[in-house]
Amino acid sequence: MHAVAIVAAAGSGSRLGADLPKALVPLAGRPLVAWAVEGLLAGGVAEVLVTVPQDQRAAFAAVLPPEVRLVGGGVTRTASVRAGLAALPADADADVVLVHDAARPLTPPDVVARVLAALAGGAAAVVxxxxxxxxxxxVDDAGRVADAPPRERLRRVQTPQGFDRSVLADAYAALAEDAEFTDDAAVVRAAGVPVATVAGDERAAKITVAHDLAVAEGQVAR
Incomplete structure (x- = not known):
């Protein structure tokens, strides 16, 4: 099985209070995207493609290994993943695709390996x-509590999310151009594909605001 990962890294750093793309914000002296790419490769991914802001290619190239491919991302996450998929040659070796957020820099390689193992075991999609x-x-429109669903079956979804390449490509091809989803599992579910799950990890938390970055700094310092 040959796995390629698409790393979504075209977002801004505005909610972090940064004046540069979020993926380039430093964590313990290294950009978030560098941590994310390293974890994917250590977990068993063969190739990595990073979607970046069009005007920041040089900045990303300066901090990533030369074998990492850079692709201009879109205005939204969905558009960036579309761009990443379109950049994969039709005759590429990759038979599975992982989609990861650069904003989850400390995702352990073990999580990546579990996703790959589920795909190797026959899952078409796994998160x-x-x-x-x-x-x-x-809550209702007034902010009042309307219901409290049982939490036993509720789960928090992380990345990387893994897919059979043709399943993910077909699901995106069937998606309306203006459609937006918060993750890729939702895209394939909209196409009727069941999504399997594996155990995530608290260290794979997403960095969105300054507090999240401070927590990650503490984890690295341990």
Missing amino acids: PVLPVVDTTVL
Whole structure:
């Protein structure tokens, strides 16, 4: 099995209070995207493609290994993944594709390996998940609690998410141009493809605001 990973790294760093793309924000002296790529390769991915802001190619090339391919990303995450898929040659060796967020820099290689193992075992789509430990509620338009769904079956979804290449490509091809989803599992589910799960990891938390970055800095310093 030959796995290629698409890393979504075209987002801004505005919510982090940064004046550069989020993926280039340093964590312990190294950009988030460098940590994310390293974890994918250590977990068994053969090739990595990173979708980047069109005007920041040189900055990304300066911090990533030369074998990592850079592709201009889109305005949204969905558009960036579309661009990554389109950049894969039709005759490429890759038979499975992982999609990862550069904003999850400390995802352990073991999580990557579990996703790859599930794909090798026949899953068409697989995501790493964690249980929901807090009580979770639904609210109405006025902000009042309307329902509290049982948390036993609720899960928090992480990345990398893995797919049979043709399944992911077909699901995106069937997607309306203006459609937007928060992750790729939702795209394939919209195409009727069942999505399997494997165990995620708390260290794969997403960095969105400054507090998240501070927590990650503490993890690296341990």
